[in-house]
Amino acid sequence: MQYLLNAREMKQIDKNTIEVFGVPSLVLMERAALRVVEMIKKEAADAKRTLVVCGTGNNGGDGMAVARMLYLEGNEVEVWLIGNPEKCSEETKKQYDILKAYGIPVVEQKEGFCEQFCVQEPDSEQAQIQTQMQTQIQAQTAYTLIIDALFGIGLSRNVEGIHREAIEEMNRLEGTKIAIDIPSGIHADSGAVMGNCFYADHTVTFAYNKTGLWLYPGADAAGQIHIADIGITKESFLEKEPQMLMPQAEDLTRLPKRKADSNKGTYGKVLVIAGSEEISGAAYFSAKAAYLSGCGLVKVFTHEKNRTMLTTRLPEAIPVTYDGKKNLKESLIAAVQWADVLVLGPGLGRSDTARQIVKLTIQTAAVPIIVDADALNLLSEELEILKGPHTDLIVTPHLGEMSRLVDMPIEYIKKNILMTAQDFSREYNVICVLKDARTITSIPYGKTYVNTSGNHGMATAGSGDVLTGIIAGFLAGGLTPEEAAVFGVYVHGLSGDAMVEKTGYYSLMAEDILDGIKEVLK
Ligand SMILES: NC(=O)C1=CN([C@@H]2O[C@H](COP(=O)(O)OP(=O)(O)OC[C@H]3O[C@@H](n4cnc5c(N)ncnc54)[C@H](O)[C@@H]3O)[C@@H](O)[C@H]2O)[C@@H](O)CC1
Numbered sequence: 169m170q171y172l173l174n175a176r177e178m179k180q181i182d183k184n185t186i187e188v189f190g191v192p193s194l195v196l197m198e199r200a201a202l203r204v205v206e207m208i209k210k211e212a213a214d215a216k217r218t219l220v221v222c223g224t225g226n227n228g229g230d231g232m233a234v235a236r237m238l239y240l241e242g243n244e245v246e247v248w249l250i251g252n253p254e255k256c257s258e259e260t261k262k263q264y265d266i267l268k269a270y271g272i273p274v275v276e277q278k279e280g281f282c283e284q285f286c287v288q289e290p291d292s293e294q295a296q297i298q299t300q301m302q303t304q305i306q307a308q309t310a311y312t313l314i315i316d317a318l319f320g321i322g323l324s325r326n327v328e329g330i331h332r333e334a335i336e337e338m339n340r341l342e343g344t345k346i347a348i349d350i351p352s353g354i355h356a357d358s359g360a361v362m363g364n365c366f367y368a369d370h371t372v373t374f375a376y377n378k379t380g381l382w383l384y385p386g387a388d389a390a391g392q393i394h395i396a397d398i399g400i401t402k403e404s405f406l407e408k409e410p411q412m413l414m415p416q417a418e419d420l421t422r423l424p425k426r427k428a429d430s431n432k433g434t435y436g437k438v439l440v441i442a443g444s445e446e447i448s449g450a451a452y453f454s455a456k457a458a459y460l461s462g463c464g465l466v467k468v469f470t471h472e473k474n475r476t477m478l479t480t481r482l483p484e485a486i487p488v489t490y491d492g493k494k495n496l497k498e499s500l501i502a503a504v505q506w507a508d509v510l511v512l513g514p515g516l517g518r519s520d521t522a523r524q525i526v527k528l529t530i531q532t533a534a535v536p537i538i539v540d541a542d543a544l545n546l547l548s549e550e551l552e553i554l555k556g557p558h559t560d561l562i563v564t565p566h567l568g569e570m571s572r573l574v575d576m577p578i579e580y581i582k583k584n585i586l587m588t589a590q591d592f593s594r595e596y597n598v599i600c601v602l603k604d605a606r607t608i609t610s611i612p613y614g615k616t617y618v619n620t621s622g623n624h625g626m627a628t629a630g631s632g633d634v635l636t637g638i639i640a641g642f643l644a645g646g647l648t649p650e651e652a653a654v655f656g657v658y659v660h661g662l663s664g665d666a667m668v669e670k671t672g673y674y675s676l677m678a679e680d681i682l683d684g685i686k687e688v689l690k
């Protein structure tokens with residue numbers, strides 16, 4: 169797992185490194201700049217004509233140190249200092265003095281962007297010729313590298329005025345674009361664009377990943393992310409471990425272990441309560457995903473109409489069917505009592521029967537339940553069921569379902585995805601898996617996980633049903649609800665990624681994601 173830090177946590181560990189362990193701030197800055205220069209070389213970016221745009225905070229100081237290093241290696245370097253130089257932080261003032269001592273050109277930009285940086289509209293033939301000549305000269309003298317050191321994690325409000333103009337100008341210029349620590353204008357905690365932002369090809373971020381680099385729209389602005397060790401280590405957490413994490417490939421070793429001396433009972437029993445008179449496929453996707461994720465035995469509680477489909481497409485699954493309301497209660501309770509894990513909701517519909525099934529299952533089950541799709545839609549009308557006593561619940565809403573559950577617009581939820589998932593998990597004491605391009609898994613009063621596997625091809629019918637099945641399979645195999653939710657989401661995304669090379673984004677379907685599970689877990 170990789171930590172994702174917010175600005176407050178990062179500032180605190182910076183401070184701890186400096187104050188508790190006595191590492192001078194300028195030493196950290198020097199190491200930071202060295203790592204940026206190292207990355208430039210590793211990526212073979214051409215630093216022959218470099219522009220470094222600096223702010224007055226320590227991010228600007230990093231930029232000035234990078235400018236000095238590139239200059240002393242024989243490159244042509246120009247620095248723009250945006251803002252009042254008198255307001256420079258202590259470290260940045262020092263870096264500025266060093267630049268002056270070496271004679272490195274710095275253009276100060278205190279207010280109103282000067283004409284030199286702005287594109288002028290030609291208003292006569294003569295002016296047009298002049299502009300063409302200027303364009304040719306500019307092409308010969310164009311920057312090969314643009315380094316953004318305007319704002320780092322200290323960004324505290326919307327970007328306006330000369331800062332906004334500087335970002336617009338950097339984006340307009342040609343050349344490889346590198347952001348120091350975080351693209352200027354991106355909020356380090358939420359990934360929001362604060363007015364406008366720099367679009368980087370590469371971002372070199374210091375010590376630990378920042379949440380805003382991975383959440384959208386920040387992730388679009390960051391380009392390729394490089395984490396640079398500058399000497400701030402986990403010792404600086406002072407036992408206050410960050411609570412936001414991102415699963416990585418090496419974490420897959422934590423999936424349920426297979427034993428040579430085992431039988432189908434060893435890996436748990438899953439009951440998938442899914443499908444309705446109108447919808448048949450959901451139960452199949454969920455049940456098959458549970459099998460593919462290692463579960464030994466899967467029963468499907470569904471409408472009688474789905475029996476033939478199920479026994480034909482997935483004969484390994486045992487159907488328990490109902491027809492109308494006859495025997496519904498007794499057979500549901502018996503099936504629930506049989507299972508170690510329940511999936512509740514895919515394709516269930518919103519009929520009175522579905523409502524009765526959802527209520528009865530949540531109120532009687534003593535084993536973990538993954539609650540999805542129509543079960544969530546029904547619960548949004550009867551949230552008191554979630555407020556009442558219940559077993560371990562993992563809810564897996566997409567943005568639309570979450571919008572119904574919390575009665576907020578989708579746009580709001582998308583912008584506040586972390587907070588929405590965290591608040592919901594605490595309020596109802598459930599693990600909340602809020603599905604989007606970056607799915608968030610929030611543990612009530614515990615950790616929050618940001619998932620980075622998966623692709624937009626997976627926004628396809630049945631994809632969510634597959635996810636519930638994977639989580640169920642992992643739970644049945646012995647993972648805790650927290651692990652099953654986090655690794656279920658991660659493996660689901662990897663399964664889509666494994667197949668998209670063969671299918672392309674347009675044609676990826678739920679059945680392909682099922683095939684992808686085999687690729688990922690083999
Ligand atoms: N010792 C340290 O503290 C280290 C800091 N480092 C760098 O320092 C950065 C953080 O430095 P700072 O805390 O000085 O913050 P920043 O350099 O991100 O900038 C903060 C400054 O910008 C101003 N500001 C914030 N939002 C603004 C807006 N929208 N418009 C205009 N002005 C605005 C603030 O008032 C403050 O003066 C990190 O991102 C990293 O690049 C690294 O050098 C590593 C060591």
Ligand SMILES: [K+]
Pocket residue numbers: 227316317318319320347348349350351352
């Ligand atoms: K920056």
